[in-house]
Amino acid sequence: MLVEGExxxxxxxxxxxxxxxxxxxxLGRPGASAAEVLSHVPGLQVNETGAASDLATASVRGASSxxxxxxxxxxxxxxxxxxxxxxxxxPLWMLSGAEVYRGNAPADADRLGIGGAIFFxxxxxxxxxxxxxxxxxxxxxxxxxxxxxVAHGNDGALVALRTAAANNDYPYRDDxxxxxxxxxxxxxxxxADFTSRDAWAIGRSTFGRARLTTVFNAFEREQGVxxxxxxPALSARAESKRELAGAALRFPCSAGSSCEVALTSQAxxxxxxxxxxxxxxxxxxxRLDSRGSRFGQGARxxxxxxxxxxxxxVNAEYERLALDxxxxxxxTRSTTSARANLQAELTPDTEISAxxxxxxxxxxxxxxxxxxxxxxxxxxxxxLQRVGRLELRSNLGSYARVPTLGELYxxxxxxxxxxxxxxxxxxxxxxxxxxxxxxxRVQAYAExxxxxxxxxxxxxxxxxxxxxxxxxxxxEARVVGVELEAGAxxxxxxxxxxxxxxxxxxxxxxxxxxxxDLVPFQARFQGSLFVxxxxxWTGSGVSRAGLDGRLSERASRLADPAxxxxxPASTQLDLGGSLRFGDGCLALRAAVDDLLDARHFDVIAxxxxxRSVHATLDAWFGRARRDAATISRLxxxx
Numbered sequence: 333m334l335v336e337g338e339x340x341x342x343x344x345x346x347x348x349x350x351x352x353x354x355x356x357x358x359l360g361r362p363g364a365s366a367a368e369v370l371s372h373v374p375g376l377q378v379n380e381t382g383a384a385s386d387l388a389t390a391s392v393r394g395a396s397s398x399x400x401x402x403x404x405x406x407x408x409x410x411x412x413x414x415x416x417x418x419x420x421x422x423p424l425w426m427l428s429g430a431e432v433y434r435g436n437a438p439a440d441a442d443r444l445g446i447g448g449a450i451f452f453x454x455x456x457x458x459x460x461x462x463x464x465x466x467x468x469x470x471x472x473x474x475x476x477x478x479x480x481x482v483a484h485g486n487d488g489a490l491v492a493l494r495t496a497a498a499n500n501d502y503p504y505r506d507d508x509x510x511x512x513x514x515x516x517x518x519x520x521x522x523x524a525d526f527t528s529r530d531a532w533a534i535g536r537s538t539f540g541r542a543r544l545t546t547v548f549n550a551f552e553r554e555q556g557v558x559x560x561x562x563x564p565a566l567s568a569r570a571e572s573k574r575e576l577a578g579a580a581l582r583f584p585c586s587a588g589s590s591c592e593v594a595l596t597s598q599a600x601x602x603x604x605x606x607x608x609x610x611x612x613x614x615x616x617x618x619r620l621d622s623r624g625s626r627f628g629q630g631a632r633x634x635x636x637x638x639x640x641x642x643x644x645x646v647n648a649e650y651e652r653l654a655l656d657x658x659x660x661x662x663x664t665r666s667t668t669s670a671r672a673n674l675q676a677e678l679t680p681d682t683e684i685s686a687x688x689x690x691x692x693x694x695x696x697x698x699x700x701x702x703x704x705x706x707x708x709x710x711x712x713x714x715x716l717q718r719v720g721r722l723e724l725r726s727n728l729g730s731y732a733r734v735p736t737l738g739e740l741y742x743x744x745x746x747x748x749x750x751x752x753x754x755x756x757x758x759x760x761x762x763x764x765x766x767x768x769x770x771x772x773r774v775q776a777y778a779e780x781x782x783x784x785x786x787x788x789x790x791x792x793x794x795x796x797x798x799x800x801x802x803x804x805x806x807x808e809a810r811v812v813g814v815e816l817e818a819g820a821x822x823x824x825x826x827x828x829x830x831x832x833x834x835x836x837x838x839x840x841x842x843x844x845x846x847x848x849d850l851v852p853f854q855a856r857f858q859g860s861l862f863v864x865x866x867x868x869w870t871g872s873g874v875s876r877a878g879l880d881g882r883l884s885e886r887a888s889r890l891a892d893p894a895x896x897x898x899x900p901a902s903t904q905l906d907l908g909g910s911l912r913f914g915d916g917c918l919a920l921r922a923a924v925d926d927l928l929d930a931r932h933f934d935v936i937a938x939x940x941x942x943r944s945v946h947a948t949l950d951a952w953f954g955r956a957r958r959d960a961a962t963i964s965r966l967x968x969x970x
Contacts, residue, residue, distance in 0.1 A: 395811075401437065426532045523567070547578050591633070756788065878910045
């Protein structure tokens with residue numbers, strides 16, 4: 333049976349919002365990290381503080397990383413303990429895809445800020461089988477995983493374990509902190525190694541008309557902390573641990589009813605321990621411990637009709653942060669929120685969505701007032717209009733956000749806090765068009781979005797004099813930009829994708845004491861072009877073979893409000909190849925990243941790895957599941 337369809341990278345959580353879907357094949361690319369994969373999405377930028385094992389964050393359309401919630405298996409990683417989501421802690425090996433919502437978040441998200449939302453979806457148990465995989469690469473990279481899954485009817489379970497390590501002793505150019513080339517020399521990056529372990533356990537059970545989903549993920553990593561490029565740290569080490577668990581129960585209000593209830597419970601606990609016995613990082617202490625935890629309960633009532641659907645939800649969360657080093661800090665936050673969502677199909681060519689939320693954030697900590705920090709309502713209204721094959725989308729929203737605990741008190745030695753931060757408020761608008769095209773065996777699409785927003789007391793980051801970054805309030809800010817995404821696929825032979833972003837983030841505070849008005853750490857242009865040529869066969873040993881390439885470009889960025897520190901532009905060319913055997917039970921993939929060995933730097937101006945080679949071999953053995961419908965989304969947040 334041959335099924336024809338239009339090529340699309342659009343998720344379906346909200347039809348009116350600008351969105352992009354990342355497929356499993358991109359997440360499974362050898363050597364890929366969550367930061368590297370997300371950097372190719374239009375409108376999204378990542379900021380790194382070192383190699384793939386170091387802190388990396390994502391921001392959408394000029395927003396800060398704390399304004400962009402990141403969900404793993406439906407559980408928000410950047411809770412109010414850490415503020416940001418560390419992408420280096422997202423394990424890609426057991427994920428089936430990711431959805432990126434740019435500028436506005438769908439109703440599934442519990443944060444409605446201007447930074448959209450990112451959803452990482454775990455792999456679902458669809459067969460009864462066991463699997464294993466090996467990986468190797470440049471700079472001492474090696475990994476291995478082992479897993480098994482069982483599926484019967486609508487029930488299933490999956491358990492998987494993985495270990496990974498790398499020396500990360502990549503060469504870089506050391507300029508000794510001077511502009512004179514006479515003292516430059518090439519050296520290997522010291523004390524950048526890491527070892528990590530993580531585990532997944534996923535289950536889904538049906539009890540009559542009720543459906544229970546559970547998910548558990550544990551991750552830990554031990555690594556060196558390299559310090560400054562000119563004066564590297566040789567003995568500083570860090571340990572990171574995180575456990576997350578969630579359970580979701582869904583059941584209809586009554587038999588045959590279009591009403592459904594969802595109840596969720598989730599917990600997240602994370603810790604980081606930094607030891608610096610020789611005080612090579614410039615800290616005032618030889619040890620710094622950070623511990624945080626978050627617990628949440630939610631309930632959602634969903635009403636579905638032929639043309640109109642609505643949902644009403646309440647959530648309660650409690651979070652704690654503890655920092656121990658030169659001094660001790662204890663802070664807590666409780667958040668209670670209620671939201672309502674409405675989606676309606678006014679005509680076959682017109683759809684609208686409306687979302688409203690009100691929340692109360694109470695923080696207990698140094699220099700914080702008691703009571704709700706903000707009761708300002710937030711909301712968004714969007715519209716989808718079809719004109720033939722052309723789709724027009726628009727959204728208008730208003731939001732208010734209080735600083736997270738991480739922004740108030742710091743996340744790590746490189747990301748400091750500021751307890752004097754004020755809450756930010758803003759309005760945002762976007763307008764876009766999407767056109768799918770079908771030319772025989774070739775499917776293509778093009779999408780363009782323009783967006784604008786104004787923000788008061790925007791929370792942004794800047795470099796400090798001690799080689800770290802810290803948040804501050806930008807009095808008034810204005811961000812405008814344009815995103816272009818296009819793709820084409822010739823079935824069984826070729827596919828390509830183009831993503832371009834032009835951004836203009838300005839500090840419009842008056843009066844200004846600085847000539848520069850660009851907001852730091854935002855590139856004004858970013859582009860990515862991906863092409864793959866492949867062949868697919870049936871009834872033969874090799875079922876698929878492909879060769880691919882990606883060219884990426886990122887403009888220079890400022891690292892301070894005065895515009896004195898400039899992070900240079902970067903261009904990168906990556907190549908890859910893959911072989912799949914049988915029905916996909918055996919897959920061999922290889923990649924060469926940064927083929928031209930260009931020089932790249934992170935937000936602290938640390939050197940990043942250049943040319944590197946990666947390879948993976950994965951195998952699954954088992955039988956296909958019979959007479960069972962495909963399990964839908966694993967964990968749906970109310």
